[in-house]
Amino acid sequence: MANRKYIVGNWKMNGLRAQLADIAVIAAIAANHEGVDVGICPPATLIGPAAQANPEFAIGAQDCHFAESGAHTGCLSAAMLKEAGATYSIVGHSERRADQQESDAEVKAKAEAAHAAGMGAIICVGETEEERDAGQAIEMVTIQLARSFPAKANAEWLTIAYEPIWAIGTGRVPEASDVAEMHAAIRKKLGELMGQGSDAVRILYGGSMNGGNAAELLAIPNVDGGLVGGASLTAAKFGPIIEAAAQS
Numbered sequence: 001m002a003n004r005k006y007i008v009g010n011w012k013m014n015g016l017r018a019q020l021a022d023i024a025v026i027a028a029i030a031a032n033h034e035g036v037d038v039g040i041c042p043p044a045t046l047i048g049p050a051a052q053a054n055p056e057f058a059i060g061a062q063d064c065h066f067a068e069s070g071a072h073t074g075c076l077s078a079a080m081l082k083e084a085g086a087t088y089s090i091v092g093h094s095e096r097r098a099d100q101q102e103s104d105a106e107v108k109a110k111a112e113a114a115h116a117a118g119m120g121a122i123i124c125v126g127e128t129e130e131e132r133d134a135g136q137a138i139e140m141v142t143i144q145l146a147r148s149f150p151a152k153a154n155a156e157w158l159t160i161a162y163e164p165i166w167a168i169g170t171g172r173v174p175e176a177s178d179v180a181e182m183h184a185a186i187r188k189k190l191g192e193l194m195g196q197g198s199d200a201v202r203i204l205y206g207g208s209m210n211g212g213n214a215a216e217l218l219a220i221p222n223v224d225g226g227l228v229g230g231a232s233l234t235a236a237k238f239g240p241i242i243e244a245a246a247q248s
Contacts, residue, residue, distance in 0.1 A: 003202050005218065005245040006159065006225035008122065009040040009232025010062060010090060010206075016046075023050050025235035026242075027057035033246040037225075040232065041090055044076060051085020060122075061089040063096060066109035078110075078117035088120030088157075090227070092148055094165045097124075104147035111150040115157050122159045122227065123148050124206065125186070129166035137164075138182060142189045149193050155200035161227040162186060167207030169229055176220055179205060183222035211240030218248040 009026070011019075023040055030038035039058035042050055051059040065075040081089060091114065092107035111121040125144045127137040145160065162182055164174055174182075183203050190198040205217050206227035217223055225245065231237045 003200060003224040004035070004037060005248060006037045006039075006202050006204060007228065007238075007242055007245050008038075008060065008090075008161075008204065008225070009228050009238055010093070011040065011042045011046075011233060012062065012095070012229060013043060014233055015042050017049065019233075020046065020049055020053060022233070022235050023057070023059075024054060026232075026238055027054040029235060029239045029242055030057060033242055036242060036245045038242055039088070044081070044084070047081065047084040047086050058087055059085055060120075061086040062093070063091060064089045064110055064114055064117075064119075066106060066113045068113070078114045078119055082117050082119050086119065088122060088159075089114045090122045090124065090161070092124045094124060094126050094163055094168065098165075104144060107148040108150050111148070111153075111158070115150065115152075120157045120159065121150065122161050122204070123150075124161045124163055124227070126163035126165045126168075126206070132164070132166065138185045141182060142185055145186060145189050146193060153194060153201075154197055155202070159202045159204060160186060160190070161204040161206045163206035163227065169208065171208050173208050173213055173217075176216060179217065179223065180220045183220065187222045209241060211237060211244070214241040214244035215248065218245055 041060040041062045061081040064078040091110040096102050114121040125141050127140045131140045202224035204225045204227045205223050209226040209228050210231040
């Protein structure tokens with residue numbers, strides 16, 4: 001049985017209160033497609049207002065700290081984010097792994113912290129252009145997944161997002177065969193890490209998905225949804241992706 005499709009928008013460092021109107025429209029579109037799970041991860045400043053205005057819609061965080069509290073200036077714990085209205089958090093996005101030098105061990109700890117706070121976690125993994133050109137993409141991604149994998153994981157709270165780093169925000173998209181090969185490799189590794197229940201963990205594709213290519217990408221085996229960046233910033237662009245998921 002195929003997994004229920006899951007479409008998540010990552011707004012990154014975009015969005016002021018004026019953009020709450022778009023979240024409301026996206027939430028309405030999602031409500032009309034009950035066969036698809038849809039969520040938006042706005043900047044932390046908008047989590048509370050977005051969750052309060054759209055109580056039935058899944059608002060998430062873009063990151064969380066692995067500690068419950070402490071001397072971590074500028075950081076937010078999973079409990080803080082949950083209290084604000086987030087029900088899940090992205091962890092280990094390639095931009096944070098690169099810009100904030102986050103290690104696999106930190107990503108694992110963040111996912112476990114999210115779970116401990118009663119939130120879901122979306123763990124991101126992906127290869128650089130250099131790694132792909134060297135023929136090391138599958139090896140690097142599966143090693144990264146194993147090292148980032150949280151304890152006591154199950155499909156009720158864990159999602160994996162594969163993001164070819166070289167495709168994020170560039171408009172470049174891998175061949176369907178490359179996506180299929182990578183998602184199959186991730187599925188196999190999940191089986192090794194988890195055993196029973198691994199098939200139910202959803203694997204999202206996260207590299208320049210848009211309304212034009214969503215249907216093709218979502219038809220690929222083991223692609224259970226999408227982690228969408230730029231195309232999630234407006235209802236006009238995000239809506240067609242939700243529609244494609246509903247029809248896949």
